[in-house]
Amino acid sequence: MNDLLKILFLSFMTMTVNSIFAHSIEICHGWQFKQARGENWYPATVPGTVHTDLLANGIIEDPFVGLNERGVQWVDKEDWVYQTTFNVDEKILKKTNIQIEFEGLDTYADVYLNDSLIIKADNMFRRWNADVRSLLRLENNLLRVYFHSPVKVDMPKWEAIPYHYEAMNDQSQNGGLMDRKISVFARKAGYHYGWDWGPRLVTSGIWRKVYLQAWDGVRITDVHTQQLKVNKYVAQIRQTIEVISDSDYVAAVRTIDTDTNKKYINKKVSLRKGLNRIQLDFSIKNPKLWWSNGLGDPHLYGFKTEVRTDVTSDYKIQKIGVRSLRLLTANDSIGQEFCFELNGIRVFAKGANYIPNDNFLPRVTDDVYQKVINDAVNVNMNMLRVWGGGVYEDDRFYDLCDANGILVWQDFMFACSLYPASGDFLENVRQEAIDNVKRLRNHSCIALWCGNNECQDGWYNWGWKRNYESQNPKYAEKIWKEFEDLFYKTLPDVVEQYSPETCYWPSSPFGGYGHGSNETNGDYHYWSVWHAKKPITEYNNTRFRFCSEYGMQSFPEFESVKLFAGKSSDWDIYSEVMMSHQRGGSHANHLIETYLLNEYHRPKNFESLLYVGQLMQGDAMKTAIESHRREKGYCWGTLFWQINDCWPVASWSTRDYYGRWKAAHYMSRNAFNDVLISPIEKPDGQLHVYIVNDRLKALNGKVSIMILDMNGNEVNRIEKNVCVSANASQDVLNFPVDGTLMALDRKDVVIEASFTCDKVYKNVYYLCPPKDVNFFKPSISSQIVKVGDGYDVVLKTDKVARGVFLSLDGIDNDFTDNYFDLLPFREKVVHIRTPFKEDEIAKQLKITSLADVNKN
Known part of the structure; x- marks a missing residue:
């Protein structure tokens, strides 16, 4: 080793070197915007959206309040211009490389620097950059972004073809477009065009941060950290580092632990001018493993990867959870299992589906992200499914999931629609997928990449295939080929190339190729309770391998309703304002009323109806979760729809837009506990008592079943000492119901079930629907x-x-x-x-x- 390399390696071992050769400047000040065909400029916020800037300047009223959404539908039919000026110092101008980087442009945008076109963006989900060294000057650099109306750009595409792509949740009529469902033509968040829980607010804007990046010498553009083999004895790590170099260099490369300064590897490499890929292989003995919430500590290693020459250096720091994670999909005598295995342990997934936290994404703060993840952790969830009609979430979301042991089922951004996946559109999607898979692949939380939400079921089970074939078989053939090219070829190829350690799943739900989903194979979305009006008790009669969607609607509680429906004249679920905040329409309200009156007595007023509706939703989710968990071993996951809202609305969420927990969220805490006692009366007339144990050790304890009258007097008690296997569900006790009520009517009793081991776990069970139980008014x-x-x-x-x-x-x-x-x-x-x-x-x-x- 020559003297230079010795010096470099010695410096690596004794100090941490920050790169003095790079500058990163966020361009976030001095922005203004205007309507393209107007003259007046107004202050703007970047990151931001046109709608929030219009609101901040008093030009529109809050679209989330009352009926105001209707009054802003003109916004998406206009072009908008944003601009700012900025200065740079001579140090930056002297840099060899200067780029401007947009982390997110929504959606059709032309970017000009000093009147030169540098970017033409057409995808909200991609990052965009351009070399601007030749255009930059010391003072008054004019950065201008021209946003084309997504309606005006995409309407001709809809009109140019003889058939139309399914886009069932596109609220085109609310936008004044009649039946012209154009959302599928834009690579833009589908929910912006409306959903059955969200408004139609088709945004434009610089929705993520803008940076000016300047550097000399070398720059690390990416570090892919693969975990080739992980167990409790060893973790074999491979890092692939992408380095852009201005010229040929001899460089020293190393990775160290930021917490202990332990050196994992030093390596001498030869860099060539341009893009270089460097491979570092090292191992960690007896690693601290990353565990999901409830199973252990989600430990994160700090990996600092550095490249240094005699004249330049750069580094990247990553927080990595060391773990093995795979999806088990073996065929068995019943069908195909669907189970996540973490560090060799089968994990029962407990959680919810997740949508964007706001229609105006830039105003989702750190506190909002922190709260939604805390609210998942605090009810014992271990998985969230990032649903395909929203966005690939901000890095802050995944960082929090990493730190809190929340596994992430990650959809690609396609939902409940069919797409023109050929030519430029398909290539655009491929680049989008590469961008986001590379961005997210080092996150320990990423458990799965899924092609889409419900698109395959739409084709096979909802009649789309039949409808196209009846119009023209050639239409059906073309559209299905586009489907296969997108979800069976392009997306899995990207995952295989850029994150081969992560499983790809073609659709959700998915039970195999050539047909729709079913209960015995893969994952399943169960909506017979709700859409098909089956009773809540039907959850107890179903079995799934993994239930990735199900739900029951409710309204927010009264204190939240008053924030968007502030007049007493609005306080009726069929008022104009309340109906505007019920995107399922009168049909959804009728379903709520039907379920409510089937299960409960009629509430006395509006406020009481909101309360009982929440109780009903809570009872439904508790029933479903417990049913799925009792089937542990056959079923390996339960993800209800949904944990959050993007605006104040009646929906299936268990937390309303303002972050208030609904009854269902409180009730899910006990239903998701690591130890669950779950009594259920079965058709054989027996009360079966299950203990579900998610712990990795067997539990010895006592089961106690107390039958009480409505005054709390003990009518009967049955107890049994039991041993429950690790990571299992067991039917530990059963007895005939009628023989234990001591001549009391089942309407006059409540059952308190408890399991005592290291602590006491309890549950309350009734033998009748709530409206049939003789509840007396308590003091x-x-x-x-x-x-x-x-x-x-x-x-x-x-x-x-x-x-x-x-x-x-x-x-x-x-x-x-x-x-x-x-x-x-x-x-x-x-x-x-x-x-x-x-x-x-x-x-x-x-x-x-x-x-x-x-x-x-």
């Missing part, structure tokens, strides 16, 4: 005690109180529990974090139970 007492960052409310009741709901004015209140069943002779403590003082809480605290809201 619930409360005591308020100042504790830490808020107040403890201590609750007691004299009668069984179903669905106890605590509320205060406004939405800035946080309850550790809500919508729970309170039994006599029990004390319940709920902690509240709130801006209110103790005397205000005492005056305002409202305590509601199911028996309080029935219409006389």
Whole structure:
């Protein structure tokens, strides 16, 4: 080794070197915008959208409030111009390489620097860059972005073909386009065009950050960290580093641990001018493994990868969770299994589907991302499915999933539609896929890349194939070829080339090629409860290998409704404002009413209806989750639809747009617990008691089944000592129901089930639908005690109180529990974090139970 290399390696071992050869400047100040055919310029925010800039300047009213969405449909028919000026110093101008980089342009955009066209963008999901060294000057650099109306760009494409691509959720009529569903022609978030839970707000804008990047010498453009083999004894790591070099260099390359400064590898390489790929192989003995939430610590290693020559250097730091993760899809005697295996352990996936947090994506803050992930972790979820009608999420989302042990099922951005996947469009998608697979592939949380949401089922099970064939068989043949080229060839090829360690799944749901999905193969979306009006109890009669969608609608609670429907005249679910915030239309409201009246008594007023509707949704999700978990071993996952909203609306979400937990979110916490006791009466007349154990060790404990009357008196008790196998579900106890009620009617009892091991796990079960149970109006007492960052409310009741709901004015209140069943002779403590003082809480605290809201 020559003296230069010795010096380089010595410096690597003794210090951390920041690159002094690169500058990165975010261009985020001084932006203004105007309507392209107008004259007036207004201040703009970048990142941002046209709609939010119009709102900030008082030109439009908040589209999320009242009926205001209708009044902004003109925005997407206009072209818009954004511009700013910026200066640079001589140090930057002297750099050999200067690029401008846009992390996101929405969507059809021409970018000019000092009146020279540098970028023509046509994909919201791609990053765009251009070499600008020859165009840059010291002062008054004019950066201008011309956004073409997506409606005006894509309407001619729709009109040019004799058939039309399915786009069932495109609310073209709300946008004044009649039946012209043009969303499939744009590589843009599908939900912007409307969905059955979202508004039609077709945005334009610089929606992610803009940077000026300047450097000399070498620049690391990518580090792909592959985990070739991982177990508890060793992790074999391969890093492929992409380095752009200005000239030929001899360089030293190394990777170190940022926490311990441990050196994993040093290597001497020869760089050639242009793009270089360097391979580093190293191993970690006895690695700390990354585990999903509930199974262990999601440990992250800090890998700092450096390239250094005698005149230049660069580095990248990554947080990597060392783990093995694969999808098991073997055929068995029943069909095809679908199970994620983490570090050699089969993992039952518990979680939800995730949509974008806002229609205006740039205003999703760090706090919003932190809250949604915390809210997943705090109800014992271990997986979120990033749904294909939204966006490939911000890096902040995946960083939080990595840090919190949340596995991510990642869809490509296609949903409930068919697409013109040929020619330039298909190549555009290929580049989009490369861009995002490379961006996300090092995240430990990424468990799966999925081609689309429900497109294959649409073709085979919803009648699309039949409809096209009846129009013209050649149309069907062409459209299906485009489908195969996109989802069976292009996307899996990208995953195989750029992230071969990650599984690709063609569609969700998917049970095989050549047909639609079914219950015994792969993953399944179950909507017979809700769309087909089957009763909530039907969840108990179903079996799936992995249920990746199911749900029940509810409205937000009253305090949230008042924020978008502020007039008392709006407080009817069929009012014009409430219907505008119910994108399933009157059909969805009728379904809510049908389920509600089948299960509960008619509520006495609007506020009570919102409360009972949430209770109904919670009961439905609890029933479904427990059913799926009881089938553990046959079924390996349950992901309900959905965890969040993009605007205030009636939907299937378990948290409303403002982040308030609905009843279903509170109830899912116990249903997703690592240990679940789940009683269920089966058609044989027996009460079967299941213990579901997600832990990796067997559990010894006592099962106790207490039958209580409505006054809380014990009618009967059955107990049994049991041993539950690790990572399994077991039917540990069963007995005839009627023989244990001691002559009481099943309408007059409640069952409290508990399993005591290292702690006590409980569940409450009723033998009848809520409307048939003889709930008496309870007297619930409360005591308020100042504790830490808020107040403890201590609750007691004299009668069984179903669905106890605590509320205060406004939405800035946080309850550790809500919508729970309170039994006599029990004390319940709920902690509240709130801006209110103790005397205000005492005056305002409202305590509601199911028996309080029935219409006389």
